[in-house]
Amino acid sequence: MAIGTKTLAPSELDTFEDQRLVEELRKAKEELFNLRFQSATGQLESHGRIRAVKRDIARLYTVIRERELGIRATPAPVETATKAKKTKAKKADAADEAVKEEAE
Numbered sequence: 757m758a759i760g761t762k763t764l765a766p767s768e769l770d771t772f773e774d775q776r777l778v779e780e781l782r783k784a785k786e787e788l789f790n791l792r793f794q795s796a797t798g799q800l801e802s803h804g805r806i807r808a809v810k811r812d813i814a815r816l817y818t819v820i821r822e823r824e825l826g827i828r829a830t831p832a833p834v835e836t837a838t839k840a841k842k843t844k845a846k847k848a849d850a851a852d853e854a855v856k857e858e859a860e
Contacts, residue, residue: 764812769819771831781816784809 769777788809794800822828 764815766815766819769815770828772819773831774820774823777816777820781813781820784813784816788813 764780772780788806791800791806791809795803795806800806819828823830
């Protein structure tokens with residue numbers, strides 16, 4: 757992750773699925789732990805990075821909570837080609853059955 761909002765812009769977070777948000781949150785927490793450890797041992801060079809990672813974590817928590825409350829929309833799942841074909845086949849079968857029922 758780059759510093760601050762360059763990689764985790766709110767508009768970009770809208771496109772992430774829930775699992776990816778949780779994974780990004782885990783990575784950010786791990787990075788914060790490592791930064792705090794470096795700070796405690798005197799090896800940290802960029803203290804501003806801690807602040808940026810904390811903000812990224814807060815941003816991720818906000819998006820996750822907004823989705824739970826229904827404030828922010830969850831992205832639609834991407835369908836594979838096989839799923840789309842099955843869906844079309846099911847719709848065609850349903851249409852055929854409706855025509856048969858009308859004929860009777």
